[in-house]
Amino acid sequence: xxxxxxxxxxNKKLQMSTxxxxxxxxQLKGEIDVxxxxxxxxVVVQEAQKLPAIQKVLAADALDYAHQLxxxxxxxxxxxxxDYQYIMAASSTTGKNTVPxxxxxxxxxxVSDIVKILSPDTFERYIYAGNALTTVSIKEPIxxxxxxxxxxxxxxxxxxxxxxxxxxxxxxNQLAEFVRxxxxxxxxxxxxxxxxxxxxxxGFKNAENFxxxxxxxxxxxxxxxxxxxxVDAGFAPNDYQVGQTGKVVAPDLYIAIGISGAIQHLxxxxxxxxxxxxxxxPDAPIFSVADYGLVADLFSVLTExxxxxxxxxxx
Amino acid sequence: xxxxMIKILVTVKRVVDYAVPIRVKDDQSGVxxxxxxxxxxxxxxxxxxxxxxxxxxxxxxxxxxVSIGLPVCQETLRTAxxxxxxxxxxxxxxxxxxxLAAAKIFKAIALxxxxxxxxxGKQAIDTDHNQTGQMLAGLLHWPQGTFASKxxxxxxxxxxxxxxxxxxxxxxxxxPAVITTDLRLNKPRYLSLPMIxxxxxxxxxxxxxxxxxxxxxxxxxxLKVTAPQKKRAGIKxxxxxELLEKLKNEAQVWQ
Numbered sequence: 153x154x155x156x157x158x159x160x161x162x163n164k165k166l167q168m169s170t171x172x173x174x175x176x177x178x179q180l181k182g183e184i185d186v187x188x189x190x191x192x193x194x195v196v197v198q199e200a201q202k203l204p205a206i207q208k209v210l211a212a213d214a215l216d217y218a219h220q221l222x223x224x225x226x227x228x229x230x231x232x233x234x235d236y237q238y239i240m241a242a243s244s245t246t247g248k249n250t251v252p253x254x255x256x257x258x259x260x261x262x263v264s265d266i267v268k269i270l271s272p273d274t275f276e277r278y279i280y281a282g283n284a285l286t287t288v289s290i291k292e293p294i295x296x297x298x299x300x301x302x303x304x305x306x307x308x309x310x311x312x313x314x315x316x317x318x319x320x321x322x323x324x325n326q327l328a329e330f331v332r333x334x335x336x337x338x339x340x341x342x343x344x345x346x347x348x349x350x351x352x353x354x355g356f357k358n359a360e361n362f363x364x365x366x367x368x369x370x371x372x373x374x375x376x377x378x379x380x381x382x383v384d385a386g387f388a389p390n391d392y393q394v395g396q397t398g399k400v401v402a403p404d405l406y407i408a409i410g411i412s413g414a415i416q417h418l419x420x421x422x423x424x425x426x427x428x429x430x431x432x433x434p435d436a437p438i439f440s441v442a443d444y445g446l447v448a449d450l451f452s453v454l455t456e457x458x459x460x461x462x463x464x465x466x467x
Numbered sequence: 468x469x470x471x472m473i474k475i476l477v478t479v480k481r482v483v484d485y486a487v488p489i490r491v492k493d494d495q496s497g498v499x500x501x502x503x504x505x506x507x508x509x510x511x512x513x514x515x516x517x518x519x520x521x522x523x524x525x526x527x528x529x530x531x532x533v534s535i536g537l538p539v540c541q542e543t544l545r546t547a548x549x550x551x552x553x554x555x556x557x558x559x560x561x562x563x564x565x566x567l568a569a570a571k572i573f574k575a576i577a578l579x580x581x582x583x584x585x586x587x588g589k590q591a592i593d594t595d596h597n598q599t600g601q602m603l604a605g606l607l608h609w610p611q612g613t614f615a616s617k618x619x620x621x622x623x624x625x626x627x628x629x630x631x632x633x634x635x636x637x638x639x640x641x642x643p644a645v646i647t648t649d650l651r652l653n654k655p656r657y658l659s660l661p662m663i664x665x666x667x668x669x670x671x672x673x674x675x676x677x678x679x680x681x682x683x684x685x686x687x688x689x690l691k692v693t694a695p696q697k698k699r700a701g702i703k704x705x706x707x708x709e710l711l712e713k714l715k716n717e718a719q720v721w722q
Contacts, residue, residue, distance in 0.1 A: 221638070222601065223610055245631040249613050252566070252598040256605030261567050261686035264596050274690065279594050283489035284498050287690040327610035328640045331626065335634035344632070348720070380650070390616065390630055390651060396595065397510075397650055399632075405720040416485070426718045427701070428710065443701040443718065446710050456707035 153182035153272070156210075156232065158241040158251070159200050163190045163218070166199040168345045169242040171308075172301035174203055177240055179269045183207045186314075187232075189225050191218035197316060204310040212319040220246060224325040226253035231321065233258055233294055243298035244344075255296040262296040263288060267303035281396040282419035302344065302402040302423070336389050341375045343392070348405045351377035351394055351421070354385060355410020355431060355450050362387035364454050365409065371461050377401065377421075379411045395420035410450045413438025473583040473620065473642070474529045475518040477552065478573060479511040481536060481543040482593040495691040498593075507543050510588025512550075513648040516655040517618060518586050519551035526620045527584075529553050533576055535564050541671060549658050549666035560676035560683070568683035570602035575679045577607060582643065584625065589614050589647040600647035610640035614649040 157177050160167040170186075177184050186200045187210045200209045210232070216224060229250070233239060239254060241247035243265040255262040267285075268276035274289045275297070343349065350369050356362045362382065369376050378388035380395055394401055396419040406424035411417060413429070413436055421427070422441045429442035432449050439445045446453060483489065483498070484506040490499045507515075521527040532547035532555045534540045544555035558572050577585060590597035604611035612618070612627025616635065619626040620642075628637045630649045676683060704710045714720050 219636075222604075222613075226605060245614060245629075248597050249601060249611075249629075252601035253605035253611065255598070256567065256570060256602035259567070261565060262596075262598055262602075263687060264598060278695070279692070280483070280489045280498060281592060281595065282695060284491050284692050285695045286692045289688045289690060290686060291688075292686060326641070327608075327644075328612075328638050331637040331639050333631075333634065333636045342633075384651070389634075390649075391632065391634055393650075396592070397590065405714070405718070415488075426714070426720050428714070430710075439701070439703075441701075444710055444713055445701055445703045446705075446707070447703065448706075453707045453710075457711065460708060460711060 153180070153238070154236045155180060155182045155184045155238040155240060156229070156236040157184055157186050158229070158239070158247065159186050159188045159196065160242050160244055160246060161188065161190060161193060161196040163193040164195060166196050168306060169244055169301040170200070171203070171306040172304045173240060173242050173299050174206070174307040175304040176266070176269060176299040178205065178307070180238060180272055182238065185210055187229065188212070189217045189220055189228065191215050199309070201313040201316060202309040202311070203314065204307055206314045208315045208317050210317050210319050212321070214322050216322055216324050219330040220250070221325050221328050221330065222250045222253050223327045224323040225250050226257060228319070228321065228323045229254045230257040231323075232319070237294060239294065239296045241298050242301050244301070247298050251296060251298050258294055258296065260292045260294050260296050261290055262298070263290060264298045265300045266297055267300050278419070281416050282422065283415060300400060302400065336391055340369055341373070343375045343377055343394070343399050344401060346375035346401070346403050348372050348374035349377045349401055349403045350374045350407045350409065351379065351411060352382055352387065352409050353379035353411030354381040356382065356387055359387045361451070364451070368454060368457065379417050380414070408438050408442070409454070411438050412436045413441065473527050474531070474580065475521060475527045476577060476580055476582040476585045477511070477514045477518045477530060477532050477547065478585070478587045479515065479532055479534045479543050479547050480508040480588070480591045481505050481534065481540045482508045482591055485509055485592055491692055491694045495693055497689070497692050507546050508588050508591045510590060510592070510648050512655040513650070513652050514586040514588050515547045515550050515552060516653045517648060520653065521620060522551065531556065531580060531582070533558070533573065535560060535569055535572055535676065537561060544671055545666050546658070548669040548671070549662045550656060554670040555672070557671065557673045558676045558679070559673055562676065562683060563685045564683060565685050565687055566596050566598035567602055567686065568681070569599045570606055571681045571683060572676060572679060573599070573603050574606045575681060584642065584644060584646065586646045586648065589649055600645055604645035607645070609643050609645050611645045611647070612638055612640050613647045615646050616649050616651050618646060618652065
């Protein structure tokens with residue numbers, strides 16, 4: 153049984169999600185090849201070679217693949233698919249963009265955003281914004297799967313370097329061209345990889361107040377998240393959104409401040425190990441998933457916490 | 468600019484209303500949808516709104532809404548017509564239509580209708596697959612602009628700004644193209660009574676899915692559906708000091 157695993161990267165670095173994805177792939181007990189598609193991505197290929205217990209790394213390095221656009225990536229992946237029984241990717245925005253297109257080219261059903269592998273053809277995934285968990289099976293000759301990275305532990309890089317096979321086939325993209333990318337600049341940890349997340353909602357009332365969250369995040373070495381309401385109101389950029397249609401996170405500690413806890417938000421964070429909710433409304437649904445709830449005005453709580461940290465520094 | 472030249476297909480799905488609490492059936496066969504308020508999938512509402520705005524701007528000449536499912540899906544199509552779509556097509560079936568099957572059906576309709584743009588919601592809030600648009604683009608060999616937060620139609624191309632991890636990406640797609648909508652592409656309009664009344668006069672064509680002669684049998688078998696495990700009840704703390712003390716000594720999440 154052979155598995156083709158799609159590496160997640162930005163031509164400079166292999167993303168953590170790939171390490172999580174590898175753990176999921178290992179549970180299928182097959183031979184794993186890791187596929188790196190990109191441009192001038194030699195560093196990524198080297199990182200991928202150190203992934204533990206893989207057969208080899210396939211490298212398609214060409215200008216045509218610089219932005220990993222779905223049109224030609226999908227065609228390239230599909231052209232190699234006949235040698236594999238599984239094609240797996242992370243359910244990131246890249247995986248979700250490309251992999252369904254691959255599945256369609258192969259006339260294969262796709263099981264997306266898997267959170268548990270029960271057997272080689274049986275999987276668990278959430279539906280209805282995490283309000284129901286479903287067990288599904290597929291009999292497709294080539295099983296195309298996307299995996300929710302945080303549902304699987306990260307594999308650790310080893311010392312053995314797997315061999316590299318160069319894929320020289322060039323599939324050009326006549327259909328779409330890259331125009332530009334605007335990434336949110338941040339020195340804080342990445343939302344999907346952070347151990348601690350502080351997340352803010354409408355309770356902050358305005359964008360200026362939302363900045364108070366930055367201070368706390370920096371104290372804790374945390375990433376910043378936001379509810380849909382906060383993003384819609386312009387307090388935070390779109391990619392901060394945690395929830396059914398935003399990012400799904402599961403850090404060690406999730407601190408929800410001024411977030412009421414719509415089901416769509418809970419879907420994105422309720423698997424966090426420890427959840428703290430700070431809200432002045434005692435009936436806010438967020439308290440139903442919180443390990444520690446504090447019914448209080450968020451501004452006075454933030455001031456109080458800041459004071460505690462300051463006192464500590466003085467001692 | 469392709470003024471008044473392009474034809475747009477939008478797809479709409481009937482789902483349990485986003486505000487309705489979900490109840491899993493006792494026999495674990497699925498989610499209870501009987502006697503539950505149903506609505507148009509919110510992402511599809513955004514798709515319809517975007518298409519109509521393009522028509523109002525004189526960029527699109529016609530907006531055709533398509534749905535797949537039981538006869539009752541006509542209601543969802545009437546909503547699309549009330550919002551401003553010109554006509555509607557229901558592909559009638561009682562099968563469980565999964566993303567690949569939906570993509571095949573939409574492809575067949577696209578070949579009949581020859582639109583320059585197909586706009587779909589990025590995912591349906593019931594099954595949360597996020598597949599159909601990408602599959603449709605793959606089957607048609609058209610470019611795709613998924614998770615769109617901005618759409619600008621140009622001469623023979625469309626610029627799509629996409630929500631990706633860490634920010635935004637803008638692509639230029641050759642027409643015809645497939646676009647899937649993200650949350651912040653637009654804010655769908657509210658329906659007024661005159662709009663709803665007017666929609667009753669608009670054409671709604673019904674055809675059976677079997678007449679398309681496609682392999683649309685479900686491939687993904689659902690073995691069971693359960694309610695996710697409830698988290699144990701948490702505790703309330705009375706101050707920030709107590710909270711930090713608990714996080715340190717009880718939860719041990721930081722030093």
